[in-house]
Structures are given as C-alpha cells and as structure tokens.
Amino acid sequence: MRKLGFEDYDAFYAESIGDIRWFWDQVVQDMQIPWLKPYHQVLDSSRGFAWPHWFVNGELNITQAAVYRWLQDEATKNQYAIIAENELQKGRSLTYEQLALEVDRLANSLRQIGIGKGDRAAIYMPMIPETVIAMLALAKLGAIAIPIYSGFAPSTIAKRLHASGAKLLFTADGYYRKGKIIKMKPIADEAANQCSSVEVMVVVRQLGIDIPWDDHRDLAWSTLIQQSSQLVPSQVEPMTSTEPLMLLYTSGTTGEPKGIVHTHCGFPIKAGFDAGYGMDVRQGDRLCWLTDMGWMMGPFMLYGALLNGATMVLYDGSPDYPEPNRLWKLAETHQITHLGVSPTLIRVLMKQGDEWHQQHNLSSLRVIGSSGEPWNDDPWKWLYEQVGQGRIPIVNYSGGTEISGGILSNQLLKDIAPSGFNGPLPGMDADIYDIQGQSISTGIGELVLKQPWVGMAAGFWNDAERYTQTYFSKYPNTWVHGDWVEKDDEGYWYIRGRSDDTLNIAGKRLGPAEMESALVEHAAVLEAATIGIPDDVKGEVAVCLVVISQAYQESKLTIELMNELLHYVEEKLGKGMKPKVIHAAEQLPKTRNGKVVRRAIRAAYLGLDPGDISTLENPEILDTIRLLGSPTV
Incomplete structure (x- = not known):
C-alpha cells in the first residue's frame, strides 16, 4: 500500500476494484512472478465477465515461480520447503534445493514414459511430500493435475478419472488414520479398472504393506525415479496464461461433479497473494493447513507457501489422535507460524478442555486461519482468548474452489x-x-462479485454452458457465489449459510448457521445442523439435527432433552423461529475437512435424491436421517 502511495486501507481497496487492471498488474510485479515471456495486456475482457483473458500473450510456468527461482536466494535455497509428519510422528523434510531435485527427477521420468503437455494425471494420495512433488512435476511438464480427495470410494474416483480422461494415476499403498492402516492401492485399482484412459499407475510404497500389483500397469515411485536418465534438469514448459494447470472437482446440488479449470497464472497467483498479503505469510514462515490435496485448501497451502518462499508443514493424520493435544503439539514441534483450522475442529477440541493446549508453547503462532464453514461465537472466543491468549488474529477466510482462494477475509490492518x-x-x-438484485448496504442477501479477478475459474472441463448457467444466470453480468451473507451497521460481514440452504419461515429469512449457533451454545450439544422443510402454514419450517455429548446422553432421556432444546432455541431466536422438531443423531454427514453438507441432510430427510455425495466421509449416516424424516414429513 505504502509503495503505491496509500496509507488508508479502505482507499486502497476502493482503488483495487476501481481499476482491476492496475491492481493485478501491481500484484504480479510486487510478487516478482517470473514470466518466461512478458504479457502485453493485463486483461482482455472482450468475451465478457465469464471469460476474462488475463496477462495476454504472457508465458510462464508456475513451477519456476514456486521452486526454481528460490535457488538463486542462498537463504531460501537451504531452507525447508516441506516438513511432513504423519500420526506416528514420522515423515521427512525437503529444502528448496532438494525439492527442486526431486521435481526434476520425477518430471524427467514422467517424460520418458510419455507424459507431456496437456496430458491429465490424477493424484489420489495422502498429504505426503510425494504429493507435492507430483503436483509440481506435472506443472513443469505442462501436464494437468487432478488432485482427488484421499478418502473417496472407487466409484467416485472413477467418475473423475473418466470425466478428465486421465492417462496417469498417482497413489500410495496406504496411510494411517486414528492408528489404523487405510489401504489406498486396492481402491485405486478398482477405480482405474473402470477407466480405459488410465495407462499407468505410479505407487508410493510409504507403509511397506502388502498390496495387489499389476505388472502391466503399476510402477513403483522409486523404480520410476531410478529410470530417469537425465541428470541435467530440463527446462520448464512455457505455458500461456489460458492453458490449464489443474482440474479441481467440486460437487453441486445436482448432476455430476464439476471439473473446475485453473491456469498457471490464475489459481497459484491468487493463492499466493491471499496468503502473503492477506495472511502475512513471509519468506521463512511455516504454513500448515489441516486439509487434503483434493480440497481447494491443499493446493492453496502449496502455492500460498511456495510463492512466498515459506515452508509448508504437511500433517497426514487426525488432529486429535492419539490425544486432544495433537494439533498443538504439531504447532510447537515445527514452530508453525500460520495454522489453518475449521470451526468444527475447534468446537470438538474446546469440549476437551483447556489443559491440552496449555501443555504447549504456541509462541511461534502469528496467525490462525479458518475456512470451510461459518463460526459461532463461543468456539471463536475460546480459540482467540484461551488458545491464542488474545494475541493471535483469526483470519476468517471464505471463498471457494472456483475462486482460487478468498472473497471475504479479515484484513490484518483492520479490527x-x-x-x-x-x-x-x-x-x-x-x-x-x-x-x-439490488445492492444493499446492510442486511442479509446474496453474495455476488461484480468484476473478474485473477484466479477466477476458467470454466468447467468440457462444459462451458453449465459453467455460465451455474454462476451467471441469476443476475446480468454478475457472478453469484451461492452464499447468503449479512453486513451489519459497523461494516462487518457474516456468512449465513449457502443461499440454497437459507430458511424462509413465514417470510422471515434465517441462515441455518444462526440456529446452529444457538444450539451449540447449550452445554449438551456438540454439533448441530439445520435444514428447512415445506410447511402448509409457514411455507417452510426448521428441522434440526444435534449430536449430544456422552454425559448428557447418560443423564437425561433423549425426548426430554429434545424438548428442552426446542425451548432453548425459542428463547434465543424468538417464538417465530422455533424449530418444528429437533432430532438426536450419532453424527452429521461431513466432508473430511469438517464441512457439514446440509443439502444432503435435507434430501435424505425428505426422501429425495441427494445428488452428488461423493465428498461425504460418512454417507451411510444418510440412511438413518431418512428414517428420522419418514414419519414427520
């Protein structure tokens, strides 16, 4: 800001959207993105909002920006690029120089087996160094990476392999989760057997367990690396600003998963900017986000760290295993400066008490990031006041896979x-x-974007019509994100749930997060989810599912407690917002990063088709929810 002549953040923000060409030009200059061929025009918007062309005629390869340029900096060259640890507290670390060598060797080996520019390669791997190496080696070759969530079932993986036409599949023999071995290779086999496009499967044998093997298709990672005959690093593949880097698949309410296309000059630059400028990730810092490479925050951590010359700390395991101090121990051991969590995880850890985080010196932490879902105040305050001792800002961060990062955040220059x-x-x-479709200065409404940005999705893979229909069909020349947000009189923004989740009770709009926040304030409730169902009188009424703590399950009859919770919500939100019914549930349907999927709850409760549920870690719980709904609806 000061370099550009600004002292006031609000004035700077206004200019950043007043002249987006000037702003993003300044961003890539200040980030020192190395262009292989300079661009001649920052933005060509002749095809309309949905199809911007950034950095016209420019060429780059993001692996050059993320890895190779740091080899010229002696301090960063010998600094860790990756620190990895699993549940057994085993792992390995790589400096930037070592990472570059590993990327070179893999890229050379992949080239020898016929992988090149434009080929698609899926990555179904745990959060280990090889996952990052594969992402970067594919980018170096100009191949297109498809990161796939490590907890998916074979049919879900197969859908992504088939839709993308993946030629190569990376996987591992397995990983640990809550002390148990989860085998990946048999799942990868079942998925690949359904897709004729998959010619090669590269397997990392990190656990050394027995796995099935196909000599015609399977290659051990170690064997592949040894096949590299080129000792001299090859040049990166020059990529134009419109050529794909990766496909990130995300689920919709209906239909098949959407393959969101991201380019070399899109996703990484937006992620690097948000991390570096929005979260203050500096050269030498250590960034850890509890996520999976198949979720947006996995690639965000990769490029957010490496484009800023920082270290990414990969943790492959459950953050509360074997004890609730696991996360805090990780932060202390590796001197993490930036830690990314979900509100659900903090709610779980808060219930375990303060003694767990108090065992650890968390003085290295400078910023705590949060993504995936709305907060409620009690866990937020616990994280800020008890864990962070009132000194660590919580950067609430919300955007999405299509955004390449955040729309809303907490700027560190403001309260x-x-x-x-x-x-x-x-x-x-x-x-x-x-x-x-009118702009409102305060109140609740639809979150929209009125101009393109660097990192904006470059469409859906082979489905341009669905892309424009999804984001640009509701209001003219406007991106509709699908979140309900509220802005208060002081200028603070709050996510109130997905716009298709929002309740409309007798003409009164209510974000599900508001009712859920009221419920989890009750000592008996660990988690809550709220959905709207049709009602003859009010048009729509609320139904809630709650997960009850063990202590309350043992001390009170369930029906008695549910009635108590109904009155509790009525007192909190008013009689008109009282739920029709509250059900006790053993668990809620979630993705692995802790996001509750309300649309799946609603569909199951009403006996409807839930659409794509491939991101759910526990889809079997939907059968129980169907039984809860059948006598009520």
Whole structure:
C-alpha cells in the first residue's frame, strides 16, 4: 500500500476494484512472478465477465515461480520447503534445493514414459511430500493435475478419472488414520479398472504393506525415479496464461461433479497473494493447513507457501489422535507460524478442555486461519482468548474452489469481530444483492462479485454452458457465489449459510448457521445442523439435527432433552423461529475437512435424491436421517 502511495486501507481497496487492471498488474510485479515471456495486456475482457483473458500473450510456468527461482536466494535455497509428519510422528523434510531435485527427477521420468503437455494425471494420495512433488512435476511438464480427495470410494474416483480422461494415476499403498492402516492401492485399482484412459499407475510404497500389483500397469515411485536418465534438469514448459494447470472437482446440488479449470497464472497467483498479503505469510514462515490435496485448501497451502518462499508443514493424520493435544503439539514441534483450522475442529477440541493446549508453547503462532464453514461465537472466543491468549488474529477466510482462494477475509490492518469478516480482499469486487438484485448496504442477501479477478475459474472441463448457467444466470453480468451473507451497521460481514440452504419461515429469512449457533451454545450439544422443510402454514419450517455429548446422553432421556432444546432455541431466536422438531443423531454427514453438507441432510430427510455425495466421509449416516424424516414429513 505504502509503495503505491496509500496509507488508508479502505482507499486502497476502493482503488483495487476501481481499476482491476492496475491492481493485478501491481500484484504480479510486487510478487516478482517470473514470466518466461512478458504479457502485453493485463486483461482482455472482450468475451465478457465469464471469460476474462488475463496477462495476454504472457508465458510462464508456475513451477519456476514456486521452486526454481528460490535457488538463486542462498537463504531460501537451504531452507525447508516441506516438513511432513504423519500420526506416528514420522515423515521427512525437503529444502528448496532438494525439492527442486526431486521435481526434476520425477518430471524427467514422467517424460520418458510419455507424459507431456496437456496430458491429465490424477493424484489420489495422502498429504505426503510425494504429493507435492507430483503436483509440481506435472506443472513443469505442462501436464494437468487432478488432485482427488484421499478418502473417496472407487466409484467416485472413477467418475473423475473418466470425466478428465486421465492417462496417469498417482497413489500410495496406504496411510494411517486414528492408528489404523487405510489401504489406498486396492481402491485405486478398482477405480482405474473402470477407466480405459488410465495407462499407468505410479505407487508410493510409504507403509511397506502388502498390496495387489499389476505388472502391466503399476510402477513403483522409486523404480520410476531410478529410470530417469537425465541428470541435467530440463527446462520448464512455457505455458500461456489460458492453458490449464489443474482440474479441481467440486460437487453441486445436482448432476455430476464439476471439473473446475485453473491456469498457471490464475489459481497459484491468487493463492499466493491471499496468503502473503492477506495472511502475512513471509519468506521463512511455516504454513500448515489441516486439509487434503483434493480440497481447494491443499493446493492453496502449496502455492500460498511456495510463492512466498515459506515452508509448508504437511500433517497426514487426525488432529486429535492419539490425544486432544495433537494439533498443538504439531504447532510447537515445527514452530508453525500460520495454522489453518475449521470451526468444527475447534468446537470438538474446546469440549476437551483447556489443559491440552496449555501443555504447549504456541509462541511461534502469528496467525490462525479458518475456512470451510461459518463460526459461532463461543468456539471463536475460546480459540482467540484461551488458545491464542488474545494475541493471535483469526483470519476468517471464505471463498471457494472456483475462486482460487478468498472473497471475504479479515484484513490484518483492520479490527476483527468474533465469527465475522472485516471485508472483501483487495481486487474482489464483492457486494450483497437482495431478492430483486439490488445492492444493499446492510442486511442479509446474496453474495455476488461484480468484476473478474485473477484466479477466477476458467470454466468447467468440457462444459462451458453449465459453467455460465451455474454462476451467471441469476443476475446480468454478475457472478453469484451461492452464499447468503449479512453486513451489519459497523461494516462487518457474516456468512449465513449457502443461499440454497437459507430458511424462509413465514417470510422471515434465517441462515441455518444462526440456529446452529444457538444450539451449540447449550452445554449438551456438540454439533448441530439445520435444514428447512415445506410447511402448509409457514411455507417452510426448521428441522434440526444435534449430536449430544456422552454425559448428557447418560443423564437425561433423549425426548426430554429434545424438548428442552426446542425451548432453548425459542428463547434465543424468538417464538417465530422455533424449530418444528429437533432430532438426536450419532453424527452429521461431513466432508473430511469438517464441512457439514446440509443439502444432503435435507434430501435424505425428505426422501429425495441427494445428488452428488461423493465428498461425504460418512454417507451411510444418510440412511438413518431418512428414517428420522419418514414419519414427520
């Protein structure tokens, strides 16, 4: 800001959306992105909002920016690029120089087996160094990476392999989760057997367990690396600013998963900017986000760390195993400066008490990041006041796979409110529209973006029409993100749930997060989810599912407790917002990174088709929810 002549953040933000060409030009210059061929024009918008062309005629390869340029800096060259640890506290670390060598060897080996520019390669791997090496080696070759969530079932993996036409599949023999071995190779085999496009499967044997083997298709990672005959590193493949880097698949309410296309000059630059400028990730810092490479925050951590010359700390395991101090121990051991969590994880850890985090010296932590779902105040305050001792800002961060990072965040130059956001990130022309499509200064409405940004999805893979229909069909020349947000009189923003989740009870709109926040304030409730179902009188009424603590399960009859919770919500939100019914559930359907999938709950409860549920870690719980709903609806 000061370099560009600004002292006031709000004035700087206004200019960042007032002239987006100027802003993103300044960003790539200040980030020192190395272009193989300079661009002649920052933005060509002749095809409209949905299809911007950034950095016209420019060429780059993001592996050059993420790895090779740091070899010229003696301090960063010998600094760790990756620190990895699993549940057994085993792992390995790689300096930037060592990472470059590993990427070179893999890229050379892949080239020898026929992988090149434009080929698709899926990565179904745990969070280990080889996963990062594979992402970067594919980028170096100009091949297209498809990161796939490590907890998926074979049919879900097969859908992504088939839709992308993947030629290569990376996998591992297995990984540890809560002390148990989870085998990956048999699942990968079943998926690959359904896809004729998969010619080669590269397997990392990290656990050394017995796995099935196909001599015609399977290659051990170690064997593949040894086949590399080129000792001299090859040059990176020059990529134009419109050529794909990776496909990130995300689920919709209906239909097949959407393959979101991201380019070399899109996703990495947006992720690097958000991490470096929005979260203050500096050269030499250590960034750890509890995620999976198949979720957006996995590639975000990779490029957010490496484009800023920082270290990524990979943790492959459960953050509360074998004891609830596992996360805090990880932060202390590796001197993590930036730690990314989900509100659900913090709610779980908060219930375990303060003694666990108090065992550890967390003085290295400078920023705590949060993504995936809305907060409620009690766990936010516990994290800020008890864990962080009132000194560590919580950067609430919300955007998505299609965004390459965040729309809303907590800028570190402004005051932060519990559970909220203090505004949009620079360059993100965000607004709130009411039901008529009119901008509102305060109140609740639809989160929209009014101009393109660097990192914006470059469409869906082989499905341009579905892409424009999904994001640009509701309001003219406007990106509709699908979140309900509220802005209060002080200028703070709050996510109130997905816009297709929002309740409309007798004409009154209510974000599900508000009712869920009221419920989890009750000592008996560990977690809660709220859905809306049709009602003859009110149009729609709320139904809640709650996970009850063990202590309350043993001390009170369930029906008695459910009635108590109904009155509790009524007192908190008013009689008109009282749920029709509250059900006790053993668990809620979630993705591995802790996001509760309300649309799946609603569909199961109403006996409808839930659509794509491939991201659910526990889809079997939907059968129980169907039984809860059948006598009620």
